[in-house]
Amino acid sequence: MNANAVEQRVFNFSAGPATIPLSVLQQVxxxxxxxxxxxxxxxxxxxxxxxxxxxxxxAELTLRNLMAVPDDYAILFLQGGxxxxxxxxxxxxxxxxxxxxxxxxxxSWSKKAIAEAKKEGEVTLGFDGSDGNFCDLPTAGSQLVxxxxxxxxxxxxxxxxxxxxxxxxxxxxxxxxxxxxxxDFLSRPLPxxxxxxxxxxxxxxxxxxxxxxxxxxxxxxxxxDDSLPGYLNYRNHASADSMWNTPPTFAVYMLGKxxxxxxxxIGGLKAIESLNCSKASLLYETIDSSDSFYRGHxxxxxxxxxxxxxxxxxxQLQAKFISEAAxxxxxxxxxxxxxxxxxxxxxxxxxLEGVTTxxxxxxxxxxxxx
Ligand SMILES: *Cc1c(COP(=O)(O)O)cnc(C)c1O
Numbered sequence: 179m180n181a182n183a184v185e186q187r188v189f190n191f192s193a194g195p196a197t198i199p200l201s202v203l204q205q206v207x208x209x210x211x212x213x214x215x216x217x218x219x220x221x222x223x224x225x226x227x228x229x230x231x232x233x234x235x236x237a238e239l240t241l242r243n244l245m246a247v248p249d250d251y252a253i254l255f256l257q258g259g260x261x262x263x264x265x266x267x268x269x270x271x272x273x274x275x276x277x278x279x280x281x282x283x284x285x286s287w288s289k290k291a292i293a294e295a296k297k298e299g300e301v302t303l304g305f306d307g308s309d310g311n312f313c314d315l316p317t318a319g320s321q322l323v324x325x326x327x328x329x330x331x332x333x334x335x336x337x338x339x340x341x342x343x344x345x346x347x348x349x350x351x352x353x354x355x356x357x358x359x360x361x362d363f364l365s366r367p368l369p370x371x372x373x374x375x376x377x378x379x380x381x382x383x384x385x386x387x388x389x390x391x392x393x394x395x396x397x398x399x400x401x402x403d404d405s406l407p408g409y410l411n412y413r414n415h416a417s418a419d420s421m422w423n424t425p426p427t428f429a430v431y432m433l434g435k436x437x438x439x440x441x442x443x444i445g446g447l448k449a450i451e452s453l454n455c456s457k458a459s460l461l462y463e464t465i466d467s468s469d470s471f472y473r474g475h476x477x478x479x480x481x482x483x484x485x486x487x488x489x490x491x492x493x494q495l496q497a498k499f500i501s502e503a504a505x506x507x508x509x510x511x512x513x514x515x516x517x518x519x520x521x522x523x524x525x526x527x528x529x530l531e532g533v534t535t536x537x538x539x540x541x542x543x544x545x546x547x548x
Contacts, residue, residue, distance in 0.1 A: 202436060206435060240438055244440055244441050245393070254392040255430050256390045256415060267291075267331065272300075277327060281332075282305040285341060304323050335484050361378075364378075374395050461533060464541060472488045486524060500512050
């Protein structure tokens with residue numbers, strides 16, 4: 179990568195597609211014109227070639243080790259984004275069962291998910307945070323689902339509102355727990371054996387857009403009816419090692435690079451969790467010590483370590499904040515159009531230096547504008 183291009187890179191706080199580690203981009207650049215031994219770029223070779231099947235198998239194995247995924251779980255690489263999972267989950271686990279599924283609606287993404295699930299079967303609201311403007315989550319230990327439910331669905335980190343579950347919601351053993359972990363995937367270790375399905379699109383914390391990772395307990399693969407459209411049936415993807423049709427080869431290749439970066443350069447998910455905690459604390463401390471100049475959206479015990487959301491005293495100050503920050507190389511801080519305010523997305527690949535620079539900008543800006 180030429181030095182000039184590296185210098186032009188900003189601290190990118192985009193919520194997704196989001197920042198990617200520079201060292202990964204540099205490796206990809208090196209291999210782009212000719213993947214070693216392939217005589218072509220990774221985008222130009224058959225997904226059934228020996229080289230690509232090894233790339234895909236290595237990505238899967240590296241993820242499996244990193245996340246400590248047990249053997250009785252399959253890892254699938256799919257397309258369609260997390261949005262398609264909103265439909266695939268109920269199509270496989272709810273449709274035609276005569277049961278109902280319980281949804282925890284804690285923000286924009288789980289709200290979209292329940293709307294799609296209603297098309298496939300009966301759903302109940304285990305929790306509805308809309309009255310509180312999605313700033314809080316169910317209290318620990320509360321009963322959220324009946325023992326007979328088809329599954330319990332939740333979103334571990336609401337990317338738009340910036341609320342994050344600090345641990346898994348209460349769920350009986352008989353009920354599969356289903357999680358949309360799109361925006362906090364690979365940000366911390368998880369007890370995978372407590373999940374039925376955990377899925378994430380890659381473009382927040384695990385690479386470029388194009389691939390969605392689905393971790394699914396193998397017994398759940400048997401639940402879908404054969405009448406489902408082939409692509410929507412998890413069983414087809416699992417039995418074909420995610421090559422039921424052409425997988426998003428370049429995105430899978432990059433996902434593997436990100437998994438290696440986490441394993442080899444960062445030192446695993448415990449190490450990244452501790453970095454993520456330090457980064458988030460810096461911003462929340464800045465908010466809390468600003469004499470209410472900055473007001474955090476999420477209640478303290480549900481604050482996201484990935485998407486830090488807050489407001490300024492007026493819309494004018496908000497606009498000024500965004501443009502002054504951008505002029506200092508702090509980019510994409512505007513909150514989602516549906517909620518406004520400021521959102522700093524500080525995924526795994528956001529360096530500590532980006533967060534310390536933002537925190538001192540925030541302190542200076544508050545002092546100059548209160
Ligand atoms: C981004 C996001 C989605 C949507 O992902 P697509 O790949 O655009 O379908 C769903 N859920 C969460 C939590 C997200 O952050």
